[in-house]
Amino acid sequence: MDSLSQNSSAVKFYSGENIPLELHKVRIVQKLHLVPIERRLEALYEGGFNTFQLNTTDVFLDMLTDSGTNAMSDKQLSAMMIADDAYAGSQSFIRLQKAVDDVLGKKYLLPVHQGRAAEHILGVAYVKKGSMVPMNYHFTTALAHITECGGQISELLYPEAYKIDSDHPFKGNMNIEALEECIQKHGKDNIPYIRMEASTNLIGGQPFSVQNMRDVRAIADKYGIRLVLDASLLGENAYLVKQREAEFQDKSMAEILLTFTGMADIIYFSARKLSSSRGGGICTNDIKVYKELEALVPLFEGFLTYGGISIREVEAMAVGLYETLDETMISQSPSFIKYLVEEAKKLGIPMITPPGVLGAHVDAMSFCSHIPQTQYPAGALAAAFFLISGVRGMERGSVSNQRDENGNETYADMELLRLAVPRRVFTLSQVKYVIDRLKWLYDNREMIGGLKFYYEPSVLRFFMGKLEPTSDWPQKLVAKFRADFGDSL
Ligand code: F0G
Secondary structure (H helix, E strand, C coil), X not given: CCCCCCCCCCCCCCCCCCCCCCCCCCCCCCCCCCCCHHHHHHHHHHCCCCHHHCCHHHCCCECCCCCCCCCCCHHHHHHHCCCCCCCCCCHHHHHHHHHHHHHHCCCEEEEECCHHHHHHHHHHHHCXXXXXXXXXXXCHHHHHHHHHCCCEEEECECHXXXXXECCCCCCCCECXXXXXXXXXXXXXXXXXXXXXXXXXXXXXXXXXXXXXXXXXXXXXXXXXXXXXEECCCHHHHHHHHHHHCHHHCCCCHHHHHHHHHCCCCEEEEEHHHHCCCCCEEEEECCHHHHHHHHCHHHHHCCCCCCCCCCHHHHHHHHHHHHHCCCHHHHCHHHHHHHHHHHHHHHCCCXXXXXXXXXXXXXXXXXXXXXXXXXXXXXXXXXXXXXXXXXXXXXXXXXXXCXXXXXXXXCCCCCCXXXXXXXXXXXXXXXXXXXXXXXXXHHHCHHHCCCEEEXXXXXXXXXXXXXXXXXXXXXXXXXXXXXXXXXXXX
């Protein structure tokens, strides 16, 4: 019986209906706010049509991110109560070190306050002017820290990765031939490390295979370059390997995770994602690497046994890391994403396929094909969807890009509305509401108009930037909503 799959999609319904089943019960709840569309319109103007600038009192379903918003387990919460608060030598840190060694197979751990702090430290330690960091795809903060240190990046995916509608199981795979060309072009001495991001965040949460990482490892060995794994979304990546890579279908989550991590010289992660807690970490088995980075942690983060993380969260991290091995937990978000993507697709809504991790991704370039990239179709779609549903997603398109060194716009490869599905937070009827409202907006998509910046910060502009609509399209959308839904919320 132990060999029977224990995941959300493994339970068959007598009716034949194909839906994921929650394998947990809800014991603490939080009230949501579904405010009238007229209030949401005001909130959008107050927040510069940027969903980061909204208050949760105006948000119904918060699908902005899974970062720090995954549901915590009873075991995580109870572990927080036994935290050993100490500036130095905390037993909570010893427990975390053990969890990192057990789950990720790395003996040396440097705690940091969140994932981007790890990127900062790696940048300061290894990236300098003229450095080139090859990677499968960038993440916003990873790129910003590398460029802050004077380096550049090369994104090396296969062409399939840029196809919206695909059945390729591993669109996050690094392009091996391009990697070797990149090394030869820039010279191995200018490449401080190769970065592999588990489940390319910005282009649809797409995983890479174990085989692909083996091929990358072989190239790294050939040229003597370090391999860095961004493991923030490694749990779900490993779950999709179990689903999609034949060699691993009978392997446990623990075995798959260790297979991945065993190939990396350095691993870093956002614990806000990986372990459903807060914090982050850098870990390695290489004492030389540890020593190179050690001094930077007390300088930027905090003492080596807490790294800027509250000790309670250190306990939650340790328990959360073990819980990534539990398929009933780790399957929940990908199963709900799969349901959302497949049902939306049936209704004709353009979605990134195959369904990935972190969230469902709507293709704004096609949804809003009438809006030019200069007017930020993904930003406009994120604002319009919040307006008509109260569901807060995140723009993952050109607004999330940074300008080049000459101050020119760089347009994103994809214009996406990301609807994050944090672990064990939403119910299926809430997901059905999302699909219903997406369909209404799709049927009224011609009414969505563009956006333009009126306040644009120079670094990570998508967080604090403010935009305005290019016409009165939001008011017209509100009027159409009222005409169709009457006095419904
Ligand atoms: N790497 C990846 C792949 C991430 O997804 C994130 C965060 C980070 C690094 C940075 O970690 O936020 O703890 O500093 N992603 C969040 C998101 C912000 O919404 O996708 P952090």
